Amino acid sequence: MQRWQGGQGVPQPWQGQGAPSMLASHADRERAVDVLRAGFSEGRLDERELDQRVARAYQTRTVGELALLVADLPQGPVPLTSAAVAVPATFLPKTPPPTNGKAVGSLVCGVLTLMTAGLTGLPAVVLGHAARREMSHTGESGDGLALTGLVLGWLSVAGWAVLLTLLVVAGFAGV
Incomplete structure (x- = not known):
């Protein structure tokens, strides 16, 4: 179960609030771990590196340290590079004719x-x-x-x- 910033179930970018020297909260650590897990599920990290970074995330003291752990990963949904192709009219459901x-x-x-x-x-x-x-x-x-x-x-x-x-x-x- 992924907990993302915003609480709507949609992945949001992890953004450490405040200055890099500000102490990290439990919520900041959890959001950073969620970004790491998403990177692992996308194949960007191997399991060993995930385990190391997660352990390090729970040991961090500042927001700046968390930002360094996730700096090389996309921190939210990656936008599509090409426009979505429209569905041909052949495959769309036919609208019923109006009633007289x-x-x-x-x-x-x-x-x-x-x-x-x-x-x-x-x-x-x-x-x-x-x-x-x-x-x-x-x-x-x-x-x-x-x-x-x-x-x-x-x-x-x-x-x-x-x-x-x-x-x-x-x-x-x-x-």
Whole structure:
């Protein structure tokens, strides 16, 4: 586990605070040892040299002595020398097409037919057909929404047609 200056888990440069003759704190020694361990993990130091420098780091008294132990090592993340290559569009995830607004409206009107006694059935049918026509030209998504709105709308229209037919038949039968 590496403890780096800053505490965010991102390696930061070790910078001894103050003058070289200032006494080193435990935190200063730990940051210097972290830089040494990072140098070892990158292959910049061999194990024997790491052990010697770590032992020396824990024996130091001043910040200047610690600075000498890590002077020949990068003291933080080494920047990339070349710019990162962009990922070709072939390998990027494809963004889904937007959902057609009329398809959503058709579904909402179709569902509302249950609560409005079928009064929103006709708008559901009109919006559903308009949405499907638009989606075939624009490539938008939402065909399932439009189809559901159409089915619920047509069921509502059929229900009203049956109810009106029964009322007309009952009216003629009662005359």
